[in-house]
Amino acid sequence: MIPTLTLAHGTPIPQLGFGTYKIDPADAERAVSIALELGHRHVDTAAMYGNERDVGRALAASGLPRDELFVTSKLDNPHHAPDAARAAFERSLDDLGLDVLDLYLIHWPLAATTDYVATWETLVELQHSGRVREVGVSNFQPAHLRAVIDATGVVPAVNQIEINPYLTQEPLRALHAERGIVTQAWSPLARGRVLDDPVVRRVADACGRTPSQVVLRWHLQRGDVVFPKSTHRERIAENLDVFGFELDAEAMASIDALNRDERSGSDPDVVELGRGR
Numbered sequence: 269m270i271p272t273l274t275l276a277h278g279t280p281i282p283q284l285g286f287g288t289y290k291i292d293p294a295d296a297e298r299a300v301s302i303a304l305e306l307g308h309r310h311v312d313t314a315a316m317y318g319n320e321r322d323v324g325r326a327l328a329a330s331g332l333p334r335d336e337l338f339v340t341s342k343l344d345n346p347h348h349a350p351d352a353a354r355a356a357f358e359r360s361l362d363d364l365g366l367d368v369l370d371l372y373l374i375h376w377p378l379a380a381t382t383d384y385v386a387t388w389e390t391l392v393e394l395q396h397s398g399r400v401r402e403v404g405v406s407n408f409q410p411a412h413l414r415a416v417i418d419a420t421g422v423v424p425a426v427n428q429i430e431i432n433p434y435l436t437q438e439p440l441r442a443l444h445a446e447r448g449i450v451t452q453a454w455s456p457l458a459r460g461r462v463l464d465d466p467v468v469r470r471v472a473d474a475c476g477r478t479p480s481q482v483v484l485r486w487h488l489q490r491g492d493v494v495f496p497k498s499t500h501r502e503r504i505a506e507n508l509d510v511f512g513f514e515l516d517a518e519a520m521a522s523i524d525a526l527n528r529d530e531r532s533g534s535d536p537d538v539v540e541l542g543r544g545r
Protein backbone atom coordinates (compact mmCIF):
# COMPACT_ATOMS: atom_id res chain seq x y z
CA MET A 269 0.00 0.00 0.00
CA ILE A 270 2.83 2.46 0.83
CA PRO A 271 5.13 3.20 -2.16
CA THR A 272 8.90 2.91 -1.72
CA LEU A 273 11.84 4.97 -2.96
CA THR A 274 15.29 3.45 -3.46
CA LEU A 275 18.26 4.71 -1.46
CA ALA A 276 21.89 5.04 -2.64
CA HIS A 277 22.87 1.43 -1.96
CA GLY A 278 19.66 -0.07 -3.26
CA THR A 279 17.65 -0.26 -0.03
CA PRO A 280 13.92 0.40 -0.51
CA ILE A 281 12.43 2.91 1.94
CA PRO A 282 8.67 3.33 2.45
CA GLN A 283 7.87 6.91 1.45
CA LEU A 284 5.53 7.32 4.44
CA GLY A 285 6.75 6.38 7.91
CA PHE A 286 6.02 7.03 11.57
CA GLY A 287 7.87 9.74 13.54
CA THR A 288 8.64 9.33 17.23
CA TYR A 289 10.07 12.66 18.41
CA LYS A 290 8.43 13.87 21.64
CA ILE A 291 6.74 10.54 22.23
CA ASP A 292 7.29 9.95 25.91
CA PRO A 293 9.22 6.70 26.48
CA ALA A 294 6.33 5.53 28.67
CA ASP A 295 3.98 5.86 25.67
CA ALA A 296 6.27 4.96 22.76
CA GLU A 297 5.74 1.18 22.75
CA ARG A 298 1.96 1.71 22.59
CA ALA A 299 2.14 4.38 19.85
CA VAL A 300 4.60 2.46 17.64
CA SER A 301 2.59 -0.76 18.13
CA ILE A 302 -0.54 1.04 16.89
CA ALA A 303 1.39 2.43 13.91
CA LEU A 304 2.66 -1.05 12.96
CA GLU A 305 -0.77 -2.60 13.51
CA LEU A 306 -2.35 -0.02 11.19
CA GLY A 307 0.18 -0.67 8.42
CA HIS A 308 3.32 1.39 9.01
CA ARG A 309 6.60 -0.40 8.26
CA HIS A 310 9.01 2.53 8.57
CA VAL A 311 9.85 4.05 11.97
CA ASP A 312 12.02 7.13 12.48
CA THR A 313 13.67 7.47 15.89
CA ALA A 314 16.88 8.88 17.39
CA ALA A 315 19.04 8.40 20.47
CA MET A 316 18.14 12.01 21.36
CA TYR A 317 14.44 11.06 21.67
CA GLY A 318 15.18 8.70 24.58
CA ASN A 319 12.67 6.13 23.36
CA GLU A 320 14.73 3.62 21.33
CA ARG A 321 14.20 0.81 23.88
CA ASP A 322 10.45 1.34 23.77
CA VAL A 323 10.43 1.53 19.97
CA GLY A 324 12.47 -1.70 19.97
CA ARG A 325 9.94 -3.41 22.22
CA ALA A 326 7.15 -2.50 19.81
CA LEU A 327 9.13 -3.79 16.83
CA ALA A 328 9.76 -7.10 18.61
CA ALA A 329 6.18 -7.43 19.84
CA SER A 330 4.78 -6.84 16.33
CA GLY A 331 6.06 -10.24 15.18
CA LEU A 332 6.73 -8.67 11.76
CA PRO A 333 9.63 -10.18 9.80
CA ARG A 334 12.74 -8.00 10.04
CA ASP A 335 12.94 -7.58 6.26
CA GLU A 336 9.50 -5.95 6.23
CA LEU A 337 10.61 -3.18 8.61
CA PHE A 338 12.64 -0.06 7.91
CA VAL A 339 14.19 1.55 11.01
CA THR A 340 16.14 4.82 11.17
CA SER A 341 18.10 6.16 14.11
CA LYS A 342 20.47 9.10 14.54
CA LEU A 343 23.79 9.91 16.20
CA ASP A 344 23.23 12.29 19.10
CA ASN A 345 25.15 15.58 19.27
CA PRO A 346 27.54 14.81 22.16
CA HIS A 347 28.95 11.67 20.46
CA HIS A 348 30.54 12.85 17.23
CA ALA A 349 34.13 11.77 18.05
CA PRO A 350 34.92 8.50 16.20
CA ASP A 351 35.07 6.15 19.22
CA ALA A 352 32.06 7.82 20.82
CA ALA A 353 30.11 7.59 17.54
CA ARG A 354 30.86 3.87 17.17
CA ALA A 355 29.79 3.27 20.78
CA ALA A 356 26.62 5.36 20.32
CA PHE A 357 25.73 3.37 17.20
CA GLU A 358 26.12 0.08 19.11
CA ARG A 359 23.96 1.44 21.95
CA SER A 360 21.22 2.40 19.48
CA LEU A 361 21.28 -1.06 17.87
CA ASP A 362 21.22 -2.68 21.30
CA ASP A 363 18.39 -0.49 22.58
CA LEU A 364 16.37 -1.14 19.43
CA GLY A 365 17.06 -4.88 19.73
CA LEU A 366 18.36 -5.05 16.15
CA ASP A 367 21.45 -6.63 14.57
CA VAL A 368 21.41 -4.31 11.56
CA LEU A 369 19.96 -0.82 11.19
CA ASP A 370 18.39 0.30 7.90
CA LEU A 371 19.48 3.95 8.08
CA TYR A 372 21.76 5.86 10.47
CA LEU A 373 22.08 9.64 10.32
CA ILE A 374 24.26 12.38 11.78
CA HIS A 375 21.46 14.19 13.63
CA TRP A 376 22.96 17.71 13.37
CA PRO A 377 26.12 18.98 11.61
CA LEU A 378 27.39 20.97 14.67
CA ALA A 379 29.75 22.85 12.37
CA ALA A 380 30.94 25.21 15.09
CA THR A 381 32.02 22.55 17.56
CA THR A 382 32.97 19.37 15.68
CA ASP A 383 34.69 18.12 12.55
CA TYR A 384 31.51 16.79 10.98
CA VAL A 385 33.50 15.46 7.99
CA ALA A 386 35.32 13.09 10.37
CA THR A 387 31.93 12.09 11.81
CA TRP A 388 30.73 11.32 8.29
CA GLU A 389 33.84 9.16 7.71
CA THR A 390 32.90 7.16 10.83
CA LEU A 391 29.38 6.57 9.50
CA VAL A 392 30.79 5.41 6.16
CA GLU A 393 33.03 2.93 8.06
CA LEU A 394 29.98 1.69 9.97
CA GLN A 395 28.24 1.05 6.68
CA HIS A 396 31.25 -0.90 5.38
CA SER A 397 31.06 -3.04 8.53
CA GLY A 398 27.63 -4.25 7.36
CA ARG A 399 25.81 -3.19 10.55
CA VAL A 400 23.84 -0.46 8.76
CA ARG A 401 22.43 -0.61 5.24
CA GLU A 402 22.42 3.10 4.43
CA VAL A 403 23.99 6.17 6.02
CA GLY A 404 22.92 9.77 5.71
CA VAL A 405 22.73 13.12 7.38
CA SER A 406 20.18 15.43 8.90
CA ASN A 407 19.91 19.19 9.04
CA PHE A 408 22.85 19.59 6.65
CA GLN A 409 23.02 22.84 4.69
CA PRO A 410 24.58 23.07 1.19
CA ALA A 411 28.08 23.85 2.54
CA HIS A 412 27.95 20.84 4.89
CA LEU A 413 26.82 18.52 2.08
CA ARG A 414 29.51 19.73 -0.29
CA ALA A 415 32.19 19.36 2.41
CA VAL A 416 31.39 15.71 3.20
CA ILE A 417 30.98 14.73 -0.46
CA ASP A 418 34.17 16.50 -1.56
CA ALA A 419 36.19 14.97 1.28
CA THR A 420 35.00 11.37 0.97
CA GLY A 421 33.36 10.98 -2.43
CA VAL A 422 30.47 9.31 -0.57
CA VAL A 423 27.09 10.94 -1.08
CA PRO A 424 24.70 10.73 1.91
CA ALA A 425 21.73 8.51 1.07
CA VAL A 426 19.36 11.06 2.60
CA ASN A 427 19.33 14.52 4.13
CA GLN A 428 16.55 14.77 6.72
CA ILE A 429 15.50 18.42 7.00
CA GLU A 430 12.53 20.40 8.22
CA ILE A 431 10.01 20.82 5.39
CA ASN A 432 6.36 21.83 5.49
CA PRO A 433 4.17 24.30 3.60
CA TYR A 434 5.66 27.20 5.58
CA LEU A 435 9.25 26.05 4.83
CA THR A 436 9.40 24.45 1.40
CA GLN A 437 13.23 24.35 1.14
CA GLU A 438 13.41 24.52 -2.66
CA PRO A 439 17.15 25.35 -2.99
CA LEU A 440 18.20 22.47 -0.72
CA ARG A 441 15.79 20.04 -2.42
CA ALA A 442 17.23 21.04 -5.81
CA LEU A 443 20.75 20.30 -4.56
CA HIS A 444 19.56 16.90 -3.27
CA ALA A 445 18.05 16.11 -6.68
CA GLU A 446 21.29 17.10 -8.41
CA ARG A 447 23.38 14.86 -6.11
CA GLY A 448 20.98 11.90 -5.91
CA ILE A 449 20.19 12.47 -2.20
CA VAL A 450 16.69 11.45 -1.05
CA THR A 451 14.93 14.29 0.79
CA GLN A 452 13.28 13.41 4.11
CA ALA A 453 10.86 16.02 5.43
CA TRP A 454 10.78 16.32 9.22
CA SER A 455 7.93 18.10 11.01
CA PRO A 456 5.86 17.63 7.83
CA LEU A 457 2.81 19.16 9.56
CA ALA A 458 4.90 21.97 11.13
CA ARG A 459 4.03 20.25 14.43
CA GLY A 460 0.35 20.86 13.71
CA ARG A 461 0.65 24.58 12.92
CA VAL A 462 -0.27 24.28 9.23
CA LEU A 463 -3.47 22.40 9.93
CA ASP A 464 -5.49 25.56 10.61
CA ASP A 465 -4.17 27.41 7.58
CA PRO A 466 -7.11 28.71 5.50
CA VAL A 467 -5.54 27.64 2.19
CA VAL A 468 -4.87 24.14 3.51
CA ARG A 469 -8.45 23.99 4.84
CA ARG A 470 -9.84 25.12 1.49
CA VAL A 471 -7.87 22.45 -0.41
CA ALA A 472 -8.98 19.85 2.15
CA ASP A 473 -12.64 20.83 1.85
CA ALA A 474 -12.44 20.80 -1.97
CA CYS A 475 -11.22 17.22 -2.07
CA GLY A 476 -13.18 15.91 0.89
CA ARG A 477 -10.06 15.15 2.94
CA THR A 478 -8.60 16.45 6.20
CA PRO A 479 -5.94 19.20 6.42
CA SER A 480 -3.36 16.68 7.59
CA GLN A 481 -4.11 14.35 4.67
CA VAL A 482 -3.71 17.06 2.03
CA VAL A 483 -0.46 18.31 3.55
CA LEU A 484 0.97 14.77 3.64
CA ARG A 485 -0.27 14.19 0.09
CA TRP A 486 1.51 17.41 -0.98
CA HIS A 487 4.80 16.08 0.46
CA LEU A 488 4.37 12.67 -1.20
CA GLN A 489 3.56 14.17 -4.61
CA ARG A 490 6.71 16.32 -4.33
CA GLY A 491 8.65 13.05 -3.97
CA ASP A 492 9.88 13.47 -0.39
CA VAL A 493 9.86 10.90 2.42
CA VAL A 494 7.66 11.86 5.40
CA PHE A 495 7.03 10.44 8.88
CA PRO A 496 4.33 12.37 10.77
CA LYS A 497 4.13 11.78 14.51
CA SER A 498 0.96 11.24 16.48
CA THR A 499 0.13 9.38 19.67
CA HIS A 500 -3.57 9.12 18.77
CA ARG A 501 -4.84 5.99 16.99
CA GLU A 502 -7.40 7.90 14.92
CA ARG A 503 -4.82 10.44 13.76
CA ILE A 504 -2.28 7.72 12.94
CA ALA A 505 -4.98 6.05 10.81
CA GLU A 506 -5.92 9.40 9.22
CA ASN A 507 -2.28 10.14 8.35
CA LEU A 508 -1.90 6.71 6.72
CA ASP A 509 -4.98 7.12 4.55
CA VAL A 510 -3.34 9.32 1.92
CA PHE A 511 -3.07 7.06 -1.12
CA GLY A 512 -6.66 7.10 -2.41
CA PHE A 513 -6.62 10.59 -3.90
CA GLU A 514 -4.40 13.09 -5.71
CA LEU A 515 -3.94 16.84 -5.50
CA ASP A 516 -4.20 18.57 -8.88
CA ALA A 517 -1.60 21.08 -10.09
CA GLU A 518 -3.61 24.04 -8.80
CA ALA A 519 -3.93 22.59 -5.30
CA MET A 520 -0.20 21.74 -5.25
CA ALA A 521 0.67 25.29 -6.36
CA SER A 522 -1.58 26.88 -3.75
CA ILE A 523 0.17 24.94 -0.98
CA ASP A 524 3.63 25.67 -2.49
CA ALA A 525 2.73 29.38 -2.32
CA LEU A 526 2.37 29.21 1.50
CA ASN A 527 6.16 29.19 1.87
CA ARG A 528 7.47 31.90 4.19
CA ASP A 529 10.80 30.28 5.14
CA GLU A 530 9.53 29.88 8.70
CA ARG A 531 11.00 27.18 10.94
CA SER A 532 9.10 25.20 13.59
CA GLY A 533 12.28 23.62 14.99
CA SER A 534 15.94 24.53 15.53
CA ASP A 535 18.01 26.41 12.97
CA PRO A 536 20.90 24.22 11.71
CA ASP A 537 23.17 27.25 11.45
CA VAL A 538 22.97 28.01 15.15
CA VAL A 539 22.49 24.62 16.78
CA GLU A 540 25.03 23.78 19.46
CA LEU A 541 26.20 20.72 21.31
CA GLY A 542 23.36 19.38 23.43
CA ARG A 543 20.73 21.31 21.53
CA GLY A 544 18.73 20.84 18.35
CA ARG A 545 15.47 19.04 18.04
Ligand SMILES: NC(=O)c1ccc[n+]([C@@H]2O[C@H](COP(=O)([O-])OP(=O)(O)OC[C@H]3O[C@@H](n4cnc5c(N)ncnc54)[C@H](OP(=O)(O)O)[C@@H]3O)[C@@H](O)[C@H]2O)c1
Nearest residue numbers: 287288289454455456457458459460480496497498499545
Ligand atom coordinates in the same frame (compact mmCIF):
# COMPACT_ATOMS: atom_id res chain seq x y z
N1 LIG B 1 16.10 15.15 12.15
C1 LIG B 1 15.60 16.07 12.96
O1 LIG B 1 16.30 16.98 13.43
C2 LIG B 1 14.15 15.99 13.32
C3 LIG B 1 13.57 17.06 14.01
C4 LIG B 1 12.21 16.97 14.33
C5 LIG B 1 11.48 15.85 13.95
N2 LIG B 1 12.08 14.80 13.32
C6 LIG B 1 11.33 13.58 12.94
O2 LIG B 1 10.18 13.96 12.18
C7 LIG B 1 9.02 13.43 12.82
C8 LIG B 1 7.81 14.30 12.58
O3 LIG B 1 8.03 15.62 13.06
P1 LIG B 1 7.36 16.23 14.38
O4 LIG B 1 7.00 15.12 15.28
O5 LIG B 1 8.28 17.28 14.91
O6 LIG B 1 6.10 17.01 13.85
P2 LIG B 1 4.83 16.71 12.91
O7 LIG B 1 4.76 15.27 12.53
O8 LIG B 1 4.84 17.76 11.85
O9 LIG B 1 3.62 17.08 13.88
C9 LIG B 1 3.35 16.36 15.03
C10 LIG B 1 2.26 17.12 15.79
O10 LIG B 1 1.07 17.16 14.98
C11 LIG B 1 -0.01 16.54 15.68
N3 LIG B 1 -0.76 15.75 14.68
C12 LIG B 1 -0.30 14.67 13.97
N4 LIG B 1 -1.25 14.21 13.14
C13 LIG B 1 -2.33 15.02 13.31
C14 LIG B 1 -3.62 15.03 12.73
N5 LIG B 1 -3.98 14.14 11.81
N6 LIG B 1 -4.49 15.99 13.12
C15 LIG B 1 -4.13 16.91 14.06
N7 LIG B 1 -2.91 16.94 14.65
C16 LIG B 1 -2.02 16.00 14.28
C17 LIG B 1 0.62 15.68 16.75
O11 LIG B 1 -0.21 15.61 17.89
P3 LIG B 1 -0.58 14.24 18.66
O12 LIG B 1 0.68 13.44 18.84
O13 LIG B 1 -1.14 14.74 19.95
O14 LIG B 1 -1.61 13.54 17.81
C18 LIG B 1 1.88 16.46 17.08
O15 LIG B 1 1.60 17.51 18.00
C19 LIG B 1 9.45 13.37 14.30
O16 LIG B 1 8.55 12.65 15.08
C20 LIG B 1 10.83 12.80 14.15
O17 LIG B 1 10.77 11.40 13.90
C21 LIG B 1 13.41 14.88 12.98
